[in-house]
Amino acid sequence: MPHLFNRPGEILAALLSLAALLAALTAAVTTAPLPVALRWLAPTAIIVLLGWVWRLQRLTAAFCTTLGDTAHRMTAGEQALRMPMHWPRGLLPAAAAFNALSDFFSGRAAGLQQRIEDYQIVIDNLPMRIFSKNRDLNFQIVNAGYAAMFKTTPPDMYGKNLLAFFPRETADKNAEDDMRIITSGTPELLDEYLLFEGGGKRTLRTHKAPLRDRTGATIGLLGVFWDITEQKQVEKSLKFSLDIFQQMNTSSDMDLVQTALEHTVSLTDSKIGFFHLVNPDQKTVHLYHWSRGADRSCGVQPGFDKHYPVDQAGVWADCIREKRIVVHNDFSAVTGRKGLPRGHVPIVREVLIPIIDGDKVVAVLGVGNKRRDYTQAEVDHAAYMGRNLWTILRRKAAEEALAEQKQMLEKANQELIFRNQELNDFTYIASHDLQEPLRKISAFSSLLKTDLGDRLSEDASENLDFLVDSAQRMQALVDALLALSRSGTRELARTPVSLEACADDALAIFRDTISAAHIEIVRDVLPEVLGDRVLLGQLYQNLIGNAVKFRSLTAPRIYLTVVHTGKEWVLGVKDNGIGIAAQYADQIFTPFKRLHGRGQYPGTGIGLAICRKVAERHGGRIWVESEPGRGSHFKFTLPDKKEETP
Numbered sequence: 001m002p003h004l005f006n007r008p009g010e011i012l013a014a015l016l017s018l019a020a021l022l023a024a025l026t027a028a029v030t031t032a033p034l035p036v037a038l039r040w041l042a043p044t045a046i047i048v049l050l051g052w053v054w055r056l057q058r059l060t061a062a063f064c065t066t067l068g069d070t071a072h073r074m075t076a077g078e079q080a081l082r083m084p085m086h087w088p089r090g091l092l093p094a095a096a097a098f099n100a101l102s103d104f105f106s107g108r109a110a111g112l113q114q115r116i117e118d119y120q121i122v123i124d125n126l127p128m129r130i131f132s133k134n135r136d137l138n139f140q141i142v143n144a145g146y147a148a149m150f151k152t153t154p155p156d157m158y159g160k161n162l163l164a165f166f167p168r169e170t171a172d173k174n175a176e177d178d179m180r181i182i183t184s185g186t187p188e189l190l191d192e193y194l195l196f197e198g199g200g201k202r203t204l205r206t207h208k209a210p211l212r213d214r215t216g217a218t219i220g221l222l223g224v225f226w227d228i229t230e231q232k233q234v235e236k237s238l239k240f241s242l243d244i245f246q247q248m249n250t251s252s253d254m255d256l257v258q259t260a261l262e263h264t265v266s267l268t269d270s271k272i273g274f275f276h277l278v279n280p281d282q283k284t285v286h287l288y289h290w291s292r293g294a295d296r297s298c299g300v301q302p303g304f305d306k307h308y309p310v311d312q313a314g315v316w317a318d319c320i321r322e323k324r325i326v327v328h329n330d331f332s333a334v335t336g337r338k339g340l341p342r343g344h345v346p347i348v349r350e351v352l353i354p355i356i357d358g359d360k361v362v363a364v365l366g367v368g369n370k371r372r373d374y375t376q377a378e379v380d381h382a383a384y385m386g387r388n389l390w391t392i393l394r395r396k397a398a399e400e401a402l403a404e405q406k407q408m409l410e411k412a413n414q415e416l417i418f419r420n421q422e423l424n425d426f427t428y429i430a431s432h433d434l435q436e437p438l439r440k441i442s443a444f445s446s447l448l449k450t451d452l453g454d455r456l457s458e459d460a461s462e463n464l465d466f467l468v469d470s471a472q473r474m475q476a477l478v479d480a481l482l483a484l485s486r487s488g489t490r491e492l493a494r495t496p497v498s499l500e501a502c503a504d505d506a507l508a509i510f511r512d513t514i515s516a517a518h519i520e521i522v523r524d525v526l527p528e529v530l531g532d533r534v535l536l537g538q539l540y541q542n543l544i545g546n547a548v549k550f551r552s553l554t555a556p557r558i559y560l561t562v563v564h565t566g567k568e569w570v571l572g573v574k575d576n577g578i579g580i581a582a583q584y585a586d587q588i589f590t591p592f593k594r595l596h597g598r599g600q601y602p603g604t605g606i607g608l609a610i611c612r613k614v615a616e617r618h619g620g621r622i623w624v625e626s627e628p629g630r631g632s633h634f635k636f637t638l639p640d641k642k643e644e645t646p
Contacts, residue, residue: 120154129204129227132211134220137161137178149202170194178208178221185210185218192225201269203229230377233267237381241388253393254289260389261291264367267385268378271369272345278320278361283310285317285364314338319352320361325383326352329373345369351379353386363390442471492532492617496641499526499536499571503560506540510548519551523560527569530641535614540573542607543634547575549601552631561633568620568637576631585624611636 123130124144132141139157147154150165157164162171174192181188187209194202206225210218240263244256251259257275265273273291278284286307310317315336319326328334331347340347350368354361365386370378449456449464456464503526507514514521529536547558552575561572580588580595587593591609615622615636626632 124154127226129225130223132220132222133161133178135182135218137175137221140220166194181208182210182218182221191228201229202227203232233377233381236263236267237384237388240385241392244389244392249396249399253396256392256396257289257389258292260365260385261289264365264382264385265291267381268351268367268374269370269372270351270367273365273367276364276366278310278363280360282320282360284308285310285313285320288363316350316352316366319354319364323354323356323361325354325379326350327374327379349374351382353379353383355386355390357390357394365389438471442468445471492535494530495533496528497531497533497536498528499540502526502533502537502540503544505537506544509541510544513548517548517551517556519548519556519558521558521560524562526560526562526571527564528641529569529618529638531618531638532614535617539611539614539636542611543573546607546634547573547577547632550575550577550632552576552578561635564640566640568639570635570637572633572635574631574633579628579630580624580626580632581628582626585626588624589622 120143123141126143126145129146129149130141130143131139131146134140138159138161142154142157144154147157150157162174165171166174174194177188177190177192187207190206190208192204192206194204204225205228206223208221208223211220211222213219240260244259247256247259261273261275265271272294274287274294275289277286277288279286284307310320313320315328315334315338316326318324328347328350331337331349348369350366351374353365355363355365363386365382367382445464445468449461449468452460503523507521513519544558551558555576557576559574561570561574563570584595588595589608589612592605593609594605611634612622615638619639620637622634622636624632624634
């Protein structure tokens with residue numbers, strides 16, 4: 001059996017204490033007087049017993065202190081303390097047991113500490129910010145990304161709440177959201193707007209959920225969030241672009257610039273904004289517009305000269321001179337400053353965006369006096385706003401110029417239509433009114449020659465013949481003018497028309513000449529189109545008549561051609577006759593334009609003009625491909641009836 005005492009003095013004290021106890025018991029049960037030695041032995045034993053009790057208390061206190069230190073060091077990941085093995089033998093079993101437990105829990109604590117460190121490494125490397133709070137909303141876990149927002153480390157945030165890092169307004173709003181989620185037990189996805197000390201503002205998309213223990217009880221809050229400030233700025237910029245584009249046709253240039261300035265000032269958290277126009281010579285700047293309130297804060301007076309030379313402007317004009325974006329995040333430290341006008345608000349920070357069109361700076365968009373330094377993202381957004389604004393202003397100017405030109409063209413077109421109608425009316429009336437006198441001249445000249453008979457001299461008879469011939473040619477011209485007028489004024493009767501039938505009718509008119517001249521007729525299968533039967537008949541009649549008239553004297557041949565291109569028909573009349581020189585290819589479609597004298601080939605010079613009018617009225621065109629001595633190929637187009645709307 002192990003002994004509690006292992007020193008001689010301790011054994012003697014124990015024996016004396018036992019003797020004193022026996023003496024006391026004897027005195028209690030007997031009335032005989034005790035020996036003098038025993039009477040003095042009792043107090044001595046009591047004193048020794050008290051000393052033993054005091055030593056036992058010290059040993060117990062030391063044991064407990066060592067146990068507490070060991071537990072603390074184990075939780076801190078340090079090597080645990082060990083019980084000293086020189087204690088009394090009575091305590092050696094307890095010390096040995098304690099040391100064994102200490103070794104066991106030290107190993108467990110070291111493993112746990114390693115796991116905690118590994119977990120911290122994992123969450124520190126995640127791209128999102130992570131945090132957890134207890135029910136008192138004090139931070140328990142944060143990753144390095146979250147702590148970096150406050151320029152600190154995760155351990156420095158443990159046990160603290162948001163008031164240590166945010167203004168009270170921001171902290172209170174977040175605390176309200178956190179307690180709602182903890183109380184309801186329902187996760188939420190929030191867009192939070194955090195205002196930092198010093199004026200910084202960020203937009204966070206946060207997913208918060210209640211944190212539960214193994215029993216399901218809510219013990220705090222877990223949160224994960226992404227900084228979406230730049231994303232929100234891009235969304236605002238895109239929305240602005242759409243808004244200003246929609247306002248383009250209803251707002252003035254000044255209003256568009258005003259809208260752009262207000263948006264850029266808001267997007268960059270600035271206090272002032274302005275927009276300058278740069279003259280094409282790159283030597284003069286014109287202050288076009290301020291943001292709202294900037295004109296008052298900058299002390300601009302009614303007589304302020306808004307035009308000034310670039311070479312006399314301050315450092316802000318480096319954006320024009322050097323064609324680059326200028327950012328001054330500490331304006332007071334910038335060298336080369338020329339000062340500000342009297343009453344001008346002090347400049348703390350500024351961003352100057354040159355808007356370049358081609359190789360010249362055409363405008364400058366500027367913002368200034370943000371409470372914190374301008375970030376690269378804010379500079380990029382301001383540059384995007386400037387470029388987008390100029391693009392919209394240019395497009396608006398182009399559309400306005402186009403609309404003005406369109407209006408002028410429409411007015412000119414209406415005037416042309418009116419004049420053309422007047423001309424057609426005049427042509428029709430003049431031609432109609434000329435017919436009756438011409439008929440009378442021709443008729444009375446013939447009667448006069450018949451009545452006078454042999455009494456007419458030879459010269460008089462020839463003169464009357466010339467008069468009748470002239471009247472008849474004039475009659476033919478008048479008839480041609482009427483035909484040309486009708487081809488342009490006749491209302492189109494769009495119906496399915498067989499071009500085979502039109503060609504048959506035209507060939508029938510020239511049947512005798514074709515037969516007498518032994519003209520070979522070759523034809524493709526002609527299609528059916530939508531058009532005016534009478535006018536298309538005139539078109540084929542004039543083209544076939546020309547081919548017959550200007551035929552070859554040896555083996556004459558006429559070929560009616562057709563090619564389908566998908567949306568239209570390319571039709572034609574081809575001959576191997578005398579041909580046409582290239583310089584006359586356009587002139588021959590002009591009314592009364594003749595390339596040959598009347599003695600060589602008869603005609604009025606109206607036929608091809610009628611052909612052009614008929615083709616154009618049907619939505620087509622006409623031209624000729626020809627070489628002198630090798631024949632001509634007159635081609636015209638007509639829409640495919642399947643592609644036309646009836």
